[in-house]
Amino acid sequence: GENVEQHPSTLSVQEGDSAVIKCTYSDSASNYFPWYKQELGKRPQLIIDIRSNVGEKKDQRIAVTLNKTAKHFSLHITETQPEDSAVYFCCYSGNTGKLIFGQGTTLQVKP
């Protein structure tokens, strides 16, 4: 069935350190892998996405890697800042556009 496992559920880092969140998905037909950031009480905001024909994508301090063979994808945040503190969700979807969300990772960046 459609499922994505996300780890860790909570992550605490010191400002300036890197943070890594990992996800494993089940549907081999998936072709789109977005990451959303959600602040408390707010809507999810897309921070980066990757398609299945690309192995890695970077946008300033944020990067995502995808290993389709292993069905793994990861989010990397470098030089973390306190404003990076939020809940991060990995997702995947196929051709219908339905998004399957992970359970979320609460990232805390300590000043």
Next chain:
Amino acid sequence: DGGITQSPKYLFRKEGQNVTLSCEQNLNHDAMYWYRQDPGQGLRLIYYSQIVNDFQKGDIAEGYSVSREKKESFPLTVTSAQKNPTAFYLCASRASSYNEQFFGPGTRLTVL
């Protein structure tokens, strides 16, 4: 705000009542989605619609109903059959030629 609005922001329901959550978009998107989020959890898909006058059940459709009579609007009704409706409800839309979903600000529903 991405052109998607949801109302009301907060909604209180008595047990046994049906309530309708509004979702409107002016982005000319074909596809619209309803998600439910419980505290500390990810989003789960309730219903989605890829074109006007057509919609499909998501993973947790029981106790909910939708309509898609206009491209801009995708209201969600939470019926009395939904036994635990207290949650944060998020609507999203997507252009058919793109993957990105844009989310509305959400409606927080509480059953009294």
